[in-house]
Amino acid sequence: MDSYTGPRVAVVIVAAGSGTRLGAERPKAFVTLQGLTLLERSLHAVRGMRHAADPIVVAPAELLAEAAELSERASGRPVQVVAGGATRQRSVAEGLAVVDSSVEVVLVHDAARALAPSTLFDAVVDAVVERGYGVIPGLPVSDTVKRIGADGIVHETVDRSALAAVQTPQGFPCEQLLTAYALAESDETDDAGLVAAAGFRVDVVPGDAHAFKVTTPWDLRRAEEMLTGSRSPRIGSGSDTHAYDPAAELWLAGLHWPGEPGLAGHSDGDAVAHAIVDALLSAAGLGDIGGVFGTGDPRFSGAHGDVFLTEARRRVEEAGFRIGNVAVQVIGNRPKLAGRRAEAEERLSAILGAPVSVGATTTDGLGFTGRGEGLTAQATALLLG
Numbered sequence: 001m002d003s004y005t006g007p008r009v010a011v012v013i014v015a016a017g018s019g020t021r022l023g024a025e026r027p028k029a030f031v032t033l034q035g036l037t038l039l040e041r042s043l044h045a046v047r048g049m050r051h052a053a054d055p056i057v058v059a060p061a062e063l064l065a066e067a068a069e070l071s072e073r074a075s076g077r078p079v080q081v082v083a084g085g086a087t088r089q090r091s092v093a094e095g096l097a098v099v100d101s102s103v104e105v106v107l108v109h110d111a112a113r114a115l116a117p118s119t120l121f122d123a124v125v126d127a128v129v130e131r132g133y134g135v136i137p138g139l140p141v142s143d144t145v146k147r148i149g150a151d152g153i154v155h156e157t158v159d160r161s162a163l164a165a166v167q168t169p170q171g172f173p174c175e176q177l178l179t180a181y182a183l184a185e186s187d188e189t190d191d192a193g194l195v196a197a198a199g200f201r202v203d204v205v206p207g208d209a210h211a212f213k214v215t216t217p218w219d220l221r222r223a224e225e226m227l228t229g230s231r232s233p234r235i236g237s238g239s240d241t242h243a244y245d246p247a248a249e250l251w252l253a254g255l256h257w258p259g260e261p262g263l264a265g266h267s268d269g270d271a272v273a274h275a276i277v278d279a280l281l282s283a284a285g286l287g288d289i290g291g292v293f294g295t296g297d298p299r300f301s302g303a304h305g306d307v308f309l310t311e312a313r314r315r316v317e318e319a320g321f322r323i324g325n326v327a328v329q330v331i332g333n334r335p336k337l338a339g340r341r342a343e344a345e346e347r348l349s350a351i352l353g354a355p356v357s358v359g360a361t362t363t364d365g366l367g368f369t370g371r372g373e374g375l376t377a378q379a380t381a382l383l384l385g
């Protein structure tokens with residue numbers, strides 16, 4: 001952003017935790033939420049900021065390469081990625097170690113708060129600039145809070161009007177945060193704790209309910225539901241026609257059909273797969289198969305349908321969609337699909353991770369399909385946001 005005249009901002013995104021309470025197969029920041037990892041979603045929020053901000057990603061040492069690739073894709077440019085430490089505080093310190101000396105405001109953000117909106121990041125920067133000290137987003141505590149003993153006995157009710165449940169991004173003048181980390185003696189669960197311990201003032205500003213931390217499987221489900229409900233479903237349609245080529249092998253609906261005349265084409269001519277790819281891309285607003293894969297690209301010469309379907313799925317998921325279902329109809333005299341319909345549906349559903357139904361019809365001898373010159377497939381795809 002050449003015309004940007006605001007403060008120089010860096011956002012340290014801590015993504016090096018293991019996510020033991022989530023219990024997923026991958027470290028939490030690398031778990032996907034509607035097709036994008038928590039880390040990518042956090043980076044999208046940074047990218048959407050009104051303020052120009054440089055993200056710095058702190059990732060598990062063994063996932064540095066993957067983190068760099070995801071970060072570059074989500075940010076549209078190379079991103080500094082460093083290895084984290086054993087605690088959140090150590091990980092933040094590793095990120096701060098590479099903050100450029102010209103940076104004026106540093107935000108520290110949990111990758112786990114993947115749905116925190118860009119507006120919250122901007123509001124925190126604005127408040128830090130206006131006040132000249134640290135600010136943290138917080139929400140009022142709505143439950144009654146009790147102080148309890150180790151034995152589970154309730155000792156007292158805590159005055160909740162004096163409490164806030166604090167979130168990230170937490171923002172600070174760069175120098176104050178660096179000083180606090182340099183002086184750190186205690187192990188705090190947030191950055192504001194260290195900054196306050198170093199003697200600097202920190203204020204709470206209004207938080208955002210979307211900035212909740214994905215900690216448990218229940219939180220992940222809640223995040224999924226919020227995303228599903230937040231975008232309208234989208235449908236798309238696609239069709240593909242190929243002439244029969246008796247000299248070629250037939251590949252259709254991801255299956256090989258020995259003894260049947262094949263279909264002519266740059267790839268394997270699988271009209272069913274290609275129609276589905278077009279339906280998926282159109283539903284996501286990502287163009288069409290020719291634009292995405294290009295018939296001139298030698299990588300796709302002779303490629304089977306699963307190559308195109310897998311890449312189309314990756315792209316729609318990367319765009320934040322989940323495939324709801326796909327329906328496809330084959331129009332032509334051959335092959336007779338009925339005997340292998342279930343097999344075709346199973347194969348296509350496995351590739352797309354969503355139900356695919358396959359039907360077939362003829363055209364009563366009319367047109368090119370009726371004359372047995374070729375075959376058409378028409379597909380409709382539903383994407384959920």
Ligand SMILES: Nc1ccn([C@@H]2O[C@H](COP(=O)(O)OP(=O)(O)OP(=O)(O)O)[C@@H](O)[C@H]2O)c(=O)n1
Nearest residue numbers: 014015016017018019020021086087091111112
């Ligand atoms: N050594 C650590 C621990 C945590 N974090 C990051 O700090 C944020 C908040 O931590 P938390 O939600 O507690 O994540 P985990 O430590 O991964 O979770 P758990 O305590 O369930 O293992 C997360 O984005 C996490 O990736 C980190 O970068 N390095």
Ligand SMILES: C[C@](O)(CO)[C@H](O)COP(=O)(O)O
Nearest residue numbers: 088110166167168189190191
């Ligand atoms: C920084 C934080 O997200 C603010 O609420 C929180 O303290 C992190 O806590 P955890 O102990 O790492 O779960």
